[in-house]
Amino acid sequence: MPISVLRYHRYVSEPTSTRRRILDAAARLLEEHGRDGVTTRAVSYAAGVQPPTIYRHFTDMSGLLGAVAADGFDTYLARKHAAALSDDPVQDLRDGWDTHVEFGLTHPAHYLLMYGRPVPGETSPAAQRSADRLHLLVERIAAAGRLTVTVETAAAMIHSAGSGLTLHLIGVDPDERDPELPGRLREAVLRAVTGDAPPAAPGYTQHATALKAALGETDDLLTAGEQALLGELLDRLGGSRGGRGRSSAAAGAPEGGAEANPC
Amino acid sequence: MPISVLRYHRYVSEPTSTRRRILDAAARLLEEHGRDGVTTRAVSYAAGVQPPTIYRHFTDMSGLLGAVAADGFDTYLARKHAAALSDDPVQDLRDGWDTHVEFGLTHPAHYLLMYGRPVPGETSPAAQRSADRLHLLVERIAAAGRLTVTVETAAAMIHSAGSGLTLHLIGVDPDERDPELPGRLREAVLRAVTGDAPPAAPGYTQHATALKAALGETDDLLTAGEQALLGELLDRLGGSRGGRGRSSAAAGAPEGGAEANPC
DNA sequence: CGCCTAGTGTTACCGGCGATAACACAACGA
DNA sequence: TCGTTGTGTTATCGCCGGTAACACTAGGCG
Numbered sequence A, B: 001m002p003i004s005v006l007r008y009h010r011y012v013s014e015p016t017s018t019r020r021r022i023l024d025a026a027a028r029l030l031e032e033h034g035r036d037g038v039t040t041r042a043v044s045y046a047a048g049v050q051p052p053t054i055y056r057h058f059t060d061m062s063g064l065l066g067a068v069a070a071d072g073f074d075t076y077l078a079r080k081h082a083a084a085l086s087d088d089p090v091q092d093l094r095d096g097w098d099t100h101v102e103f104g105l106t107h108p109a110h111y112l113l114m115y116g117r118p119v120p121g122e123t124s125p126a127a128q129r130s131a132d133r134l135h136l137l138v139e140r141i142a143a144a145g146r147l148t149v150t151v152e153t154a155a156a157m158i159h160s161a162g163s164g165l166t167l168h169l170i171g172v173d174p175d176e177r178d179p180e181l182p183g184r185l186r187e188a189v190l191r192a193v194t195g196d197a198p199p200a201a202p203g204y205t206q207h208a209t210a211l212k213a214a215l216g217e218t219d220d221l222l223t224a225g226e227q228a229l230l231g232e233l234l235d236r237l238g239g240s241r242g243g244r245g246r247s248s249a250a251a252g253a254p255e256g257g258a259e260a261n262p263c
Numbered sequence C: 001c002g003c004c005t006a007g008t009g010t011t012a013c014c015g016g017c018g019a020t021a022a023c024a025c026a027a028c029g030a
Numbered sequence D: 001t002c003g004t005t006g007t008g009t010t011a012t013c014g015c016c017g018g019t020a021a022c023a024c025t026a027g028g029c030g
Helices: A018-033 A040-047 A051-057 A061-079 A089-106 A108-115 A125-143 A151-168 A182-191 A204-211 A224-238 B016-035 B040-047 B053-058 B061-079 B089-106 B108-116 B125-143 B150-168 B182-194 B204-213 B226-237 B245-249
Strands: none
Touching: A018 A040, A018 A051, A018 A061, A018 A108, A018 A204, A018 B245, A040 A051, A061 A089, A061 A108, A061 A125, A089 A125, A089 A151, A089 A182, A108 A125, A108 A151, A108 B125, A125 A151, A151 A182, A151 B150, A182 B182, A204 B108, A224 B226, B016 B040, B016 B053, B016 B061, B040 B053, B061 B089, B061 B108, B061 B125, B089 B108, B089 B125, B089 B150, B089 B182, B108 B125, B108 B150, B125 B150, B150 B182
């Protein structure tokens, strides 16, 4: 790249941006003195700026704390493998669980910021990022045909148990922590969301045909009409490579009533 | 009781003691405005005393908050059966779990005070009370010879999962809470600490969830509407397991299970 | 060139917070 | 009767989160 392009701009050679310095100072205070050590004064002093500067970059205190939490979480995950996925989705989830717990124990103050004070409807950016990744990991298990509950339910179970475990461990003196605990709880939840069964064959056609074959057992969950409808949709996925669209439009209800209505 | 015994003492006929008034005022503020609404000024004003009076009774702010949490928790448990134990220790634990979660959802601010900000080595009196009761419930299961792990490990697993679940639910909008979640997580942990084998999931659930996960790939076979419809039917098959509530617990342990590599 | 605008950091300040010192006063026991 | 103890008060401190108003710089544009 020719020198001429390297025009002088304000921040090109500045060692670290003000925002970065504030973030780092706040993170350091957070780790060393806990949540209560992160005050506007302390941060501004440690970052070498005046207090109002903080508000210029992070609208208020909670904005700063949220940014610190997100930054710390991202950094940690980036340093770990993060995106390295194997071809065993269950093992990947296991690794994700362990990494999550490890982060909480390595950075308890960050972790408490993320999960310690839930507010209905709100989710910190860091927690959201973590939840997204969990959802992805669980979905891969579902795609492998090894999930026995909804993806959403499985993710919620795993998150509840995992975060509860981490918070519990944070509250226990390191020497007194039960070494059995993390592994056992993890496997308990894992067994509950996966069957112990070996992975089913990949590809949706197999699942469609298998499900079609088992349709008769679903009387307590689906009405007769729903079973019939589902059967037709599964036929489309499992068998004939028919053209798209229109074929389904015609099919009326199998018979007039279609209203067994259990439930 | 003869009147002569009712000597006049300062507080005999006083409607409520100062300590009680402060406690009640703080609890009300906590429920109505959350943790941040409980300030020395607000409490003292609501209780009709001067701020320093609070320090006379509860050495500092955290002392007051601890007392409020403990008081609220005790009151709640007292109003519930609390000590009513049946002759089925596992069912008693189940009830205890449900009561615990219910308390957290009914009094989220109290609950966050108890579990939201763990500090290594410290345990709030309220949390300690709850832990003691859990220990007792688990010990009864052990006495019945139905525990496959240490009492301590079992209690820690249950506590981690239960408090994590409650914190998770507190953070989710009431309308969007997964009704399956609490029961499933509870049974998963219960099965892991007692030797019970998981109830055989109907074979179709895995196929249903797998197919759901692969719905996105079916664009060439199904219209968007059909995909949505199919997705809903698949959720019904993957989500709920016929009988609800306790039914799933009974199943004996056909195989040792429970020991698949806790790592 | 000279003016304007946007971005950034500053000084000075506000109301509210947790906490404490020093005092006022009632009840009780020697 | 007089100290002691328990309880609640007045007055005040230092720190907090947050904001208004100003100062300076760089870039855009006539």
